[in-house]
Amino acid sequence: MHVNNQDTLQYALAQDNGLEMKILVPIKRVVDYNVRVRVKSDGSGIETEGVKMSINPFDEIALEEALRIKEAGNAEEVVVCSIGSKDCQQQLRTGLAMGADRALHVVADGPVQPLAAARILLKLVEREQPGIVFLGKQAIDDDNSQTGQMLAALWDRPQATFASKVTLADGKVTVTREVDAGLETLEVDLPAVLTCDLRLNEPRFVKLPEIMKAKRKPLDEIALDDLGIDHGPRLEITAFEPPPKRGGGKILGSAQELVDELKNKGLL
């Protein structure tokens, strides 16, 4: 196994030269959390026409945490990035209004699968040399929960997923993770990939003056083709269907009736 210390060295060197830490926050444009999504009647996809779109809520939490780290004096710059059509610049502007310093938009048509997304992010990491890449634990549209872990693998750097608490000190991050058994704490060297869980923080509300200010912040477009990404191999989605419905139940009159019903079904 090749032990990759080059990034650590490069990162330490940047620190010695007085360059403060940068945090890169990838955000995804998704159907808003409150929208009840529906499968198109012909089964060709999800109904997204005229539907409210937002920053993936987990990514918003990641961005909030990055901003708090910066506000605490532990980072100098927060850069948001997104991969997708022109429309995702709306979400990048929201990210800038929340407080990110600048935005990168990798212009891509059509869906980008997690491995390709991780390869694209690695290119951005090479350009930006962030100390932390902070992502949501999953996107609420495809629920894949892969991109952060994949980026960490391709970058050969630490990953701390499902973070519910993040503490920075001495070039290390201590992360409390929400795992099935409870709470696990990891200590990772920088640079590192972190993904956040729901309880990490509550993102701030954006104020109108911030939205105006965000319009003047830099947003750079990068053509996907310029990054020279290998997009394969891809998974093919062949069908969309709504989930099976549960049948209507019975309202019972008493605890005794419930116990009888459950006993009849052999459940008690």
Next chain:
Amino acid sequence: MARILIIAQHEDGKLNPATAKTLKGALAFGAEGIDIAVFGSQPDPVAAEAAKLEGVARVLTIAHEDFAHATAARLAPEVQALAEGYSHILGPSTTFGKDLMPRVAALLGVNQVSDIQEVIDAHTFKRPIYAGNAIITVKAPQDQPVVATIRSASFSSAVAGDSQADIVAREPAAEDPGHTRFVKLETGGGDGPDLQTADRVVSGGRALGSKEKFELIFEFAGKLGAAVGASRAAVDAGYVPNELQVGQTGKIIAPELYFAIGISGAIQHLTGIKDAGTIVAINKDGEAPIFEIADYGLVGDLFEIVPELEKLI
């Protein structure tokens, strides 16, 4: 033909129940062989347990002290080294599998198929998206290894088979990258059954009103031999620790019998229980959304109904 390698999840010298469910999913692939890999500081007791399960050809043990609390960064290159010769690498869709398997997939240069809920054939699967509000059919390329996680709630547990699989010891192939260190694991405790895999689950919501009053749920669950769960509202209110949360952002479960007590039924909670066998809802608001998916409902004061049920059972 498919040759499958399953990465076992285990704790305290015992196989995590999600591993037997992953195996059950794997049995639907029509594989010519299924092996289970057990990484551990002392993998032998776990391997002995895994070797008894139906359909297992071999159990591979890889022992190293690093694996006592192995991180994804430590394990992924080990799995990559073992993957040679296998068409499929599977893990459970638990936080363990979700952390590790995408890292393995990236090292093998493929996308992961997340949360398989149904196996059509060895390369075609159904999985939920949008928190289960839509189901997609996904085809993985034939000429690439398939890396996937199996959704525990969608499969029963593989049981002990007739024969005993061979146990083969392998040497670790990678080294500790040194950049990721385990510090500690805090568990919420509790002696009851495991929430993720229990046949019966009793969950309480915000209507319980306090941490003290939530004891009612623990008592009732104890009487039923059920695991205890909670709604996000109850967790956020601090009645119970967050590993008890049932729902889209907590645990997605499929017990035979589920009690939702004082839970109104936010979409995110319903998403976590819709594969349950029978759902019983107890709530004072007869209009609560929980009743739309419940098989049996009781409308009334939970502080009267639950003690009454306890007496009747």
